[in-house]
Amino acid sequence: SAVISQKPSRDICQRGTSLTIQCQVDSQVTMMFWYRQQPGQSLTLIATANQGSEATYESGFVIDKFPISRPNLTFSTLTVSNLSPEDSSIYLCSHRGERDTEAFFGQGTRLTVV
Amino acid sequence: LAKTTQPISMDSYEGQEVNITCSHNNIATNDYITWYQQFPSQGPRFIIQGYKTKVTNEVASLFIPADRKSSTLSLPRVSLSDTAVYYCLVVSSGGYNKLIFGAGTRLAVHP
Numbered sequence: 001s002a003v004i005s006q007k008p009s010r011d012i013c014q015r016g017t018s019l020t021i022q023c024q025v026d027s028q029v030t031m032m033f034w035y036r037q038q039p040g041q042s043l044t045l046i047a048t049a050n051q052g053s054e055a056t057y058e059s060g061f062v063i064d065k066f067p068i069s070r071p072n073l074t075f076s077t078l079t080v081s082n083l084s085p086e087d088s089s090i091y092l093c094s095h096r097g098e099r100d101t102e103a104f105f106g107q108g109t110r111l112t113v114v
Numbered sequence: 115l116a117k118t119t120q121p122i123s124m125d126s127y128e129g130q131e132v133n134i135t136c137s138h139n140n141i142a143t144n145d146y147i148t149w150y151q152q153f154p155s156q157g158p159r160f161i162i163q164g165y166k167t168k169v170t171n172e173v174a175s176l177f178i179p180a181d182r183k184s185s186t187l188s189l190p191r192v193s194l195s196d197t198a199v200y201y202c203l204v205v206s207s208g209g210y211n212k213l214i215f216g217a218g219t220r221l222a223v224h225p
Contacts, residue, residue: 033212042201043158043215092157094213101146101205103213105157 002027006093006106013083013113020079021109023093028073033094034066037108043092049076083113116140116204123220132189134219136202139183147178147185150201152218158201162187189221197223 005024013019023032031050035043046066047055055068069077080087090108120136138147146165150158162169164176164185175188189196201218205211 035215042199042217045212045214048212094157101148101163101207102160103150103158104160108155108157110155 002029002095002104004093004095004104004106006109008109009107010110011112013111015083015085015113017083018079018081019083019109019111020077021091021093023076023078023106025074025095029095030073031096032070032076033096033103034068034076034078035092035094035105037090037092039089046078046091080111083111085113087111088113116142116145118202118204118216120200120202120216120219122217123222125222125224126192127224128193129191132192132196132221132223134187134189134200134202134221135184136187137184138202138204141182141204142206144207145204146207147176147182148203148205149174149176149187150203150215152199152201158215161200163205192221192223194223194225197221 002025007022033048034046037043045058046061047057049055049068049070051070051073067079090110092108093106094103096103116138118136118138126132146163148163149161151161152158162174162176164178166178169176177186199218199220201215
């Protein structure tokens, strides 16, 4: 299974600014996924990122607010734009393993907007 | 994607066996049942998956009845370190389908 490294692990940002989260996988993977986990809640899928194509966003998430890049098969970034306190959450990246049904997650980025 | 329902929380004591049941009435023929564990400040970790009957690994056992409309994750002799949130997911085996998480079960193990 490919190991995921995610950074930063945490950040405190001013409202109105943006934060870019990086996700590096140590081997090539076809699809990567970005999730948000609000305090005390489950994970909510933001978007699916394929290399070489536009990310596919879930209902309630838009590209202007959460632009995603996927420049190659080992790397992806999620930007959370125009931050407000409501964006304070943990953001996680994930990829699917060889067995299709098994997914692997990064450690998460804890974002606090002040 | 089949919706899953599981208890919001459970309490147990060290050394006991814990069984967490998940219902997935709308499971499709090519769907698998997978379970994830999440500790605070960490991403979810895959525990076990199954299609039918019983699956066992070094962490847990998964029991799936013949109709596959429910499944039970069994954790033998839990310890304090098993305190976590456990998620049941139904995943299609066809292609890189997205994983949709339900609310999960918050397990608290007490001394």
